[in-house]
Amino acid sequence: MKTPLSLGLIGVGGFGLFHRNAMALLRQEGRARLTAVADPTLDRHLQLKQDLLAQGIRIYADYRLMLESEPGLAAVTIAAPIPFHEEMAHACLQFGHKAYLEKPPVPLIQQLDRLIAADGQERIHVGFQLVVSGWAAQIKQWMAEGRLGDILSVRAGACWPRTDAYYARAPWVGRMIYQGRPVFDGPASNALSHLIHSVMYLSNAREFGFDEPFEIQGELYRARPMESYDTACVRGIFRTGVEFTVAVTHATERELPFQLRINGTKGWVQVSRDGRRLESSWGGRDFTEETDSLVNLSYRRFVDFVEGRSIRPLTRLVDTRGYVLATNGLLISSGGIHEIEPQWVRRYEGPGGAGYVVTDLYEAVVETIDTGRLFSEMSLGWGKSTGTVLVEELQGCVLHETAKVHSSREPAPLTPA
Ligand SMILES: NC(=O)c1ccc[n+]([C@@H]2O[C@H](COP(=O)([O-])OP(=O)(O)OC[C@H]3O[C@@H](n4cnc5c(N)ncnc54)[C@H](O)[C@@H]3O)[C@@H](O)[C@H]2O)c1
Structure with a gap:
């Protein structure tokens, strides 16, 4: 044996x-x-x-x-x-x-x-x-069969409320730097990083293909008093010309399970309910995969x-460049973490614990998924507009230094190398 x-x-x-x-x-x-x-x-x-x-x-x-x-x-x-x-x-x-x-x-x-x-x-x-989910495999297959036609846009978003207990569970949570090491903790770069990585995966029809953006525009905000951010939106363009937009937050009281929608010239597909429902212009189906079964798989x-039964890891390090470039571009484009002024932030106490909620944020995330607009492009009192960055410029930025500046809790300019 x-x-x-x-x-x-x-x-x-x-x-x-x-x-x-x-x-x-x-x-x-x-x-x-x-x-x-x-x-x-x-x-x-x-x-x-x-x-x-x-x-x-x-x-x-x-x-x-x-x-x-x-x-x-x-x-x-x-x-x-x-x-x-x-x-x-x-x-x-x-x-x-x-x-x-x-x-x-x-x-x-x-x-x-x-x-x-x-x-x-x-x-x-x-x-x-x-990326091992049944819905991701199904979307890849439809894309390879040309069912969507040419991809026009990919849009995703989620509101995953996080209470005081989440932030108190470990000393690195809610930090940009911990013990001198970058952390960049927040919904886009931790809890919902899966969603951004899936956007990179599902923008590309090839079996193991992942895309990388070449241009990024994004906004980072904090409602909770902490070093890092709890709210983000980002738009990027892939070399194929396809545009993606993602909005994610921990600063709502109401949950919006993640949604991801791909619009093509021939049809559309949408994943919703945190991956439990897949719909398309030609029909839908439910999935019952939970985190434990996906991790097991x-x-x-x-x-x-x-064991050598497959020749490569499913997601290699190089396959995560798109995700890391998107989140780093978001950090640089944002030009700092914008503190949402107290008039737009409310503290709540719910059965699941206490947290912070930002005025109209839930609706803003839904609008990003529907229209591709960033928060600053909606009529929100707290939105702060930002500029675009080319991802090739990120290599020349001292991101570690930028992260340190961000930890001062003041929006701060970039530190080029
Ligand atoms: N795939 C997912 O869906 C998913 C979900 C949650 C967390 N995560 C990831 O799992 C990782 C751990 O997150 P977490 O929330 O469990 O963190 P955590 O702070 O709870 O730590 C996990 C474990 O690591 C231990 N640990 C701390 N410092 C260590 C060290 N120097 N050497 C060895 N062990 C050490 C802690 O004692 C703890 O037992 C992160 O990368 C996180 O993003 C993934």
């Missing part, structure tokens, strides 16, 4: 639970098993520590020690906080491991390009699990790659 693959996990709590569950399913099949974990907080979670030890899993506080001490690992998952992704991914590559790197890969394009250069053998899979596809 074949020996199960040995797997490592960096970051056991939080989203690491989804990875432990995905690995447990593979263990039942005798295909792979978690053999070592690294997390500096396990001494504070004694029950979890005991459960892991009882399964024969070796525990390390320091991920580097795990990599040094476990030469038999076939692959490692990085499910640790965003600010540590870059150094952890480089370390996995140095030790020769294939790695499943949770989304978002890294905050800045300079960090991503350094990692791409280090990953010449394409050993890193980035965990944007929506995404992880299974990664293990196919580790």
